[in-house]
Amino acid sequence: MDFKDYYSTLGVAKTATQKELKQAYRKLARKHHPDVNPGDKSAEARFKEINEAYEVLGDPEKRKKYDELGANWRMYEQAAAGGAPPRGGQPGGAWNVPFGGGFRTMSEEEMQEMFGDADPFSDFFHTFFGGGASTQERGARTGSGRSRARKGRDVEHELELGLEDAYHGATRRLAIKLDGHARTVDMRIPPGVGDGSRVRLTGEGEHGAAGAQSGDLYLRIRLAPHPKFERKGRDLYTRVAIPLTTAVLGGEAEVPTLSGKSLRLKIPTATQNAQVFRLKGHGMPTIGKPDEHGDLYATVDVQLPRQLSPEERAHYEALQKLERGTKHSAA
Numbered sequence: 438m439d440f441k442d443y444y445s446t447l448g449v450a451k452t453a454t455q456k457e458l459k460q461a462y463r464k465l466a467r468k469h470h471p472d473v474n475p476g477d478k479s480a481e482a483r484f485k486e487i488n489e490a491y492e493v494l495g496d497p498e499k500r501k502k503y504d505e506l507g508a509n510w511r512m513y514e515q516a517a518a519g520g521a522p523p524r525g526g527q528p529g530g531a532w533n534v535p536f537g538g539g540f541r542t543m544s545e546e547e548m549q550e551m552f553g554d555a556d557p558f559s560d561f562f563h564t565f566f567g568g569g570a571s572t573q574e575r576g577a578r579t580g581s582g583r584s585r586a587r588k589g590r591d592v593e594h595e596l597e598l599g600l601e602d603a604y605h606g607a608t609r610r611l612a613i614k615l616d617g618h619a620r621t622v623d624m625r626i627p628p629g630v631g632d633g634s635r636v637r638l639t640g641e642g643e644h645g646a647a648g649a650q651s652g653d654l655y656l657r658i659r660l661a662p663h664p665k666f667e668r669k670g671r672d673l674y675t676r677v678a679i680p681l682t683t684a685v686l687g688g689e690a691e692v693p694t695l696s697g698k699s700l701r702l703k704i705p706t707a708t709q710n711a712q713v714f715r716l717k718g719h720g721m722p723t724i725g726k727p728d729e730h731g732d733l734y735a736t737v738d739v740q741l742p743r744q745l746s747p748e749e750r751a752h753y754e755a756l757q758k759l760e761r762g763t764k765h766s767a768a
Contacts, residue, residue: 441489441490441559443489443490443493443494443503444490444494446486446487446490447461447462447465447487447490447491447494448461448465449461451504455495455497458491458494458495459491459495462487462490462491462495465483465487466484466487466488466491469481469483469484469487470484471484475617486559489559489562492562493562586645586646586647586648586649587645587646587647587649588645588649588650588651588652589642589643589644589645589646589649589650589651590642590643590652591642591643591653591654591655592613592641592642592643592652592653592654592655593635593654593655593656593657594611594613594654594655594656594657595656595657595659596609596611596626596656596657596658596659597659597660597661598626598630598658598659598660598661599660599661599663600660600661600663600666600668601695602626603626603628603629603630603631603658603660603721604628604629604695604696604721604722605628605695606625606626606627606628606629606727607625607626608623608626609623609624609626609656610622610623610624611623611624611656613641613654615642615643615644622638622641622654624636624638624654624656626656626658627724627725628722628724628727629671629721629722629723629724629725629727630658630724631658631660631668631721632658632659632660632668633657633658633659634657634658634724635655635656635657635658636655636656636658637653637654637655637656638653638654638655638656639653640652640653641653641654642654642655665693668721670721670731671721671722671723671730671731671732672720672721672731672732672733672734673695673719673720673721673731673732673733673734674733674736675692675693675733675734675735676735676736676737676738677690677691677692677702677735677736677737677738678690678738678740679704679708679737679738679739679740680740680742681739681740681741681742683704683708684704684707684708684709684710684739685706685707686706687703687704687705687706687707687708688704689701689702689703689704690702690704690735690737692716692733692735694719694733695721696719700716700719700733702714702716704737708737708739709737709739710737710738711736711737711738712737713734713735713736713737714734714735714736714737715732715733715734716732716733716734716735717732718730718732719732719733720732720733
């Protein structure tokens with residue numbers, strides 16, 4: 438059995454912080470992941486080594502134990518072989534694997550399903566961190582070569598969605614490729630989903646092994662920017678342009694909504710620029726409760742005339758004289 442230099446495997450110094458370890462692991466795991474290198478045995482072996490190294494160094498307790506081994510690892514090996522595994526050793530282990538934009542935990546059984554019957558853990562790992570059994574002993578104990586029932590992995594995809602579709606709900610047909618096979622699924626997106634929401638389709642993930650149930654398909658929503666509306670939670674925000682005369686004298690303004698219908702907003706006299714009006718119940722629907730909506734907030738943009746006709750200019754000059762006269766009278 439050879440000593441495993443886990444720090445070297447991840448390309449970090451022994452003084453590396455947990456953040457640095459995680460960054461190094463993610464970079465290497467993405468590079469050597471089997472999905473990125475199908476059929477590449479060297480990448481597969483490297484991927485196993487990377488995950489084993491991070492399984493130890495990414496756990497503060499295991500890392501401390503590993504650092505304590507140092508030059509005395511042979512002594513610990515002999516103790517483990519004699520039936521006294523080093524303190525803190527636990528059977529099995531878990532693997533943090535990048536999947537669908539995040540990281541998930543895979544058991545030893547899952548790793549064996551992914552890579553076949555070959556043990557994904559080295560003898561070094563098992564001796565010091567997994568109970569001390571050798572490869573042959575583990576094979577005899579687990580009956581390697583037999584197919585184990587295992588639920589299929591969950592799958593996650595990202596979908597960009599327009600705000601109108603998020604308001605009304607939509608159906609999207611997705612092309613999913615798993616295990617070298619492609620298929621299409623129709624996914625219903627409920628009204629009210631937000632940026633980062635996850636929609637689940639049960640049983641449409643990776644197929645289970647040995648008759649076990651399939652995983653689920655998750656669709657992560659990313660909302661595209663909208664030219665007229667901004668969303669904050671269940672509320673919507675928009676801007677409404679009104680002429681100066683309407684702002685001064687009052688009147689009405691048309692406010693668009695995502696429902697497709699326009700609302701008539703009453704503008705009171707002396708309305709100021711950037712004044713905000715609340716239209717209750719015209720925001721986004723609540724997921725699972727389509728009759729419950731947030732609010733719509735309309736910010737007024739008072740539009741000044743860019744050009745004046747001679748008649749309009751005369752009226753504004755008369756207004757200016759009136760304003761000056763009012764000021765002189767007040768003084």
